[in-house]
Amino acid sequence: MKHIHAFLLPIAAVGLLMLPVMSMAASLEPIDNAGVQVQRQEQNGITYLSGGIGEDESKAIQQTTGYNLHMTFSVGAENKYIPDVDVLIQKAPGQTVLTLSQAGPLVYVQLPPGKYVVVATRNGQERRDTTDVGSDTARNLVFHWNGDD
Structure with missing residues (x-):
């Protein structure tokens, strides 16, 4: 029995160490670009992306670089993504x-x-x-509404 525990412990440790790598790999899965309708847009010299309806579109946005403010909108206990939010950003x-x-x-x-x-x-x-946006890392803001809002 000692030999089994001695063998299983290193396997469990490797499994735990691999967990972040496996979850990262899942987010880099191939995207079916046919279902992606997101395009870079600009307003007042500010570039932005808006979308994320469907798994492929949300992955496409999440894998995009070069944006220093990331916002996510959700509703209800299940944190369901919602696409019907009016946004105002003021300096x-x-x-x-x-x-x-x-x-x-x-x-x-x-x-x-x-x-x-x-x-x-x-x-x-x-x-x-209110957020401080820099040039090095992206700020993540999550806006959530209850299901009855």
Whole structure:
């Protein structure tokens, strides 16, 4: 019995070490581009992506680089992605840099470094967040509504 435990322990340890690699590989699975409708867009000199409906489209956006603000919109206890959010990004009160209607469920934006207020509105229910966006790593914001909002 000692020999079995001595053999299984290293296997279990390797399995645990491989878990992050396996989950990362899952996110890099091939994408069926026929189902992807996401295109780079620009407003006021700010580039962004909005979409993520369906698994292939959400993977395509998540694998995109070059955007320093990542937003995710969801609803309900099951965190279901939702594509019907109005987004307002302001650099300072009254200084709007981006306005999107019916955006999501994923929105990736490339902003100049600085502090921003993000307002996400769905069915009249507003969610806000303030974030410092830099040039090195992306900021992730998640906006969630309860199922009855």
